Amino acid sequence: MNKNEILKEVQSYIRKTFLEEGTGHDYFHIERVVTNARKIIEKENADPFLVELAAWVHDIGDYKLHDGVDKSKELITTYLESLGLDESLINQVNEIVSQVSYSKGNKPTTIEAEIVQDADRLDAIGAVGIARCFAYGGSTGNILFNPEDNSKNASSIQHFYDKLFKLKDLMNTKTAKAIAEERHAYMKGFVQQFYKEVNF
Ligand code: NI
DSSP states (O other), rough: OOHHHHHHHHHHHHHHHHTTOOOOOOOHHHHHHHHHHHHTTTOOOHHHHHHHHHHHHHHTTTTGGGGOOOOOOOOHHHHHTTOOOOOOHHHHHHHHHHHHHTTTTOOOOHHHHHHHHHHHTTTSSSHHHHHHHHHHHTTTTBSOTTTTOTTTBBBBBHHHHHHGGGGGGOSHHHHHHHHHHHHHHHHHHHHHHHHTTTTT
């Protein structure tokens, strides 16, 4: 398979596997991350094949989908080996994916990892980010808002403060920073309006 054929094959595997995933990590999240990554890479000097491949598989082993256990390395390796990809490429993909996660707090060490991280984070903010925040909160049994408790994981609104409002300043690339500005402002306005409606 040439590079294009590999990406097509990976895309159709991810589509089959994630189409009906209900926590906000569904196929269309992953597709948006790939689209974001393509946009960001236009202004960067990075390997497009590596970026796209890592973006397609970045959520395969996410702990949120595997009872709190991160299975990224194991599942990505098994899957990419089944496509006959060579070990050094698989290692590069694993390295990128291991640096993408917010909860692990890793700083990317390559431009490819910076791009995939930005692409994933852009999908966590703005209107889509708001929708995903409540979808994920619902899937874990969180309530929307708790005026009496602002501790971590107490409600989906709290998640804006714990993570989503911080993402704008954590973007690596210029392109992602610019896109993040608008999405951040939209989220701020949303939370303001939410408080107004609940008289908080
Ligand atoms: Ni993701």
